[in-house]
Amino acid sequence: MNCLDLTLYPSLTLALLGDNYVKKFGVKKGVHAGDDPHLSGRWYSPWRYINDAEGPMRDVVHELLEKFGDCVGISISPGDEDLVFVTAFLTQNTEYHVNVLRWTKALFSRSERLEEIAEAAPEVGRSYQLRRLPDAVRGYLALGRPRDRAALLRIKGVGPKIADLFLLFTGDTTSAPVDKHYMRVAPKLGLTGRAPEPSYCRRYACEACPLARSCLRWQSYSRLGRLAGWVQTVAYLIDKGILDGPGLSAPSPS
Numbered sequence: 001m002n003c004l005d006l007t008l009y010p011s012l013t014l015a016l017l018g019d020n021y022v023k024k025f026g027v028k029k030g031v032h033a034g035d036d037p038h039l040s041g042r043w044y045s046p047w048r049y050i051n052d053a054e055g056p057m058r059d060v061v062h063e064l065l066e067k068f069g070d071c072v073g074i075s076i077s078p079g080d081e082d083l084v085f086v087t088a089f090l091t092q093n094t095e096y097h098v099n100v101l102r103w104t105k106a107l108f109s110r111s112e113r114l115e116e117i118a119e120a121a122p123e124v125g126r127s128y129q130l131r132r133l134p135d136a137v138r139g140y141l142a143l144g145r146p147r148d149r150a151a152l153l154r155i156k157g158v159g160p161k162i163a164d165l166f167l168l169f170t171g172d173t174t175s176a177p178v179d180k181h182y183m184r185v186a187p188k189l190g191l192t193g194r195a196p197e198p199s200y201c202r203r204y205a206c207e208a209c210p211l212a213r214s215c216l217r218w219q220s221y222s223r224l225g226r227l228a229g230w231v232q233t234v235a236y237l238i239d240k241g242i243l244d245g246p247g248l249s250a251p252s253p254s
Contacts, residue, residue, distance in 0.1 A: 001242060003070075003071040003072070003073075004021065004034050004040060005244065006068075006071060006072050006074055006237060006243070007040065007041040007071075007072055007073040007074070007075050008021065008033060008039075009076070009097075009237065009240075009242065010163065010233050010236045010237060011038055011041075011075035011076075011169055012084050012087045012088055012091075012166075012169040013033075013075045013076060013077045013084070014075075014101065015081075015083070015087040015100065015101055015104040015105070015108070016077055016080055016084075017033055017039075018082060021033040021034065021039075023036075023039070023077075024108075025080075025083060025104075025108040025109075025112060025133045025207065026077060026079065026080035026083050026108075026112065027077065027078075027079035027080055028077075028079075028233070035089055038075070038076050038078055039075050039077060040073065040075065040078060041072070041073015041074050041075045041078075042072065042073060043073075043074075043076070043077075044073055044173060044230070045069075046069050046227055046230045047065055047070075048066055048226075049067050049173075049225060049226040049227045050065065050227075052224060052225025052226050052227050053184075053223070053224055053225070053227055054222070054223040054224070055083060055223075057189075057190060057191075057223050057224060058150070059188050061192050061224070061227060061231065064189075064231065064234055065215075067243075067244075068243065072097055072230070072233060072234055072237065072243075074168070074169070074171075074229060074230060075169070076169055076170060076171050077079050077094060078170075078171070081145065081147070081170050082112075082145065082164060083104075083108060083112065084131065084148070084166060084169055084170055085137075085140055085145075085166055086104065086107065086114070086117055087100060087104050088139070088162050088165045088166040088169070089129070089132075089136050089157065089158065089162055090103055090104065090129045090130070090131060090133065091129075091162065091165065092129050092157075092159075092161075092162065092233065093129075094127065094129060100152075103124055103125060103127075103129075103130060105120060106124045107120055107124055108155065109235070114137050114140070114141060115137070115141075116133040117133075117137065118133055118138065119134070121133040121134060121168035122134070130155075132157045133178075135156045135157065136155055136156060136157045136158060139154070139155035139156050139158075140155055143155065147168065147170065149163050149164070149175070149201075150202075150205070152166060152167070153198070153201055154202070159197070159198045159201075160178065160196035160198055160201045160217060161176075161177045161178055161179055161195075161196075162177075163201075164177040164217065165177040166178060167234070168229040172229070173226045173227070173228065173229040173230060174221055174226055174228050174229065175221075175228065175229050176216075176217060176220035176221065176224070176228040176229050176231065176232035177229075177232060178195045178196055178216050178217050178232075179236070180239075181217065181235060181236045181239035181240065182216065182232050182235050182236065182239075183195065184239050185235035185236075186216055186219075186220075186235060186238050189229050189231065189235065191216060191219050191220060191223065192216070192218075192219065193214055193215050193216035193218070193219045194214055194215060194216060195215075195216060195217075196211075196216075196217045197211055197215075199211060206218050206221060216245050231242075
């Protein structure tokens with residue numbers, strides 16, 4: 001994979017692209033992802049935030065940056081937050097590259113209006129993710145298309161991972177979605193903790209949560225700052241076997 005492949009593979013914006021990474025859905029239709037600073041990930045340079053890494057984490061992060069910092073970006077698509085929300089919600093307990101991309105292609109080909117997407121969702125397939133999407137969309141709209149974690153967690157069916165996934169791929173790089181991939185790789189990077197507990201996330205802000213010290217989401221946020229989402233993205237690629245771990249070969253910049 002080249003750098004654009006590596007940036008787009010984990011990103012929710014992949015659902016907005018057609019063949020050869022040309023924008024198919026949402027704003028800027030017809031633009032090639034590699035030509036757009038947001039879609040390509042060039043808007044974000046992890047090197048700028050090396051000082052966000054706390055103490056011993058700085059050495060680990062520096063090693064990751066030396067290998068992947070000039071290649072792996074965070075792809076976002078300002079103006080497409082509604083479609084990104086739909087994509088994030090559908091990622092629950094299923095294969096993103098197999099099922100979610102198929103579902104979103106079918107939905108967004110019918111309409112890019114949230115109300116119409118919600119109405120069409122149960123017709124696209126029988127999965128519980130599609131069946132639950134209408135309620136989630138109604139909640140998202142009723143709350144005024146929220147962009148903060150606390151409000152997102154008030155939406156029926158939205159848990160910590162979905163909220164953080166949405167936030168990360170709409171530009172909040174302090175958000176690290178804690179999924180099975182991150183749980184497996186994080187300890188090798190010096191980050192420990194369990195997945196966020198939804199009931200606590202809904203009751204407390206992270207910094208006030210009684211479980212913060214044992215939560216991987218808080219560990220990432222507090223010890224990595226604006227690098228948290230980037231480190232999680234690299235961890236995802238490592239766990240997928242797409243990138244080698246620290247100390248091994250870097251990807252081609254081409």
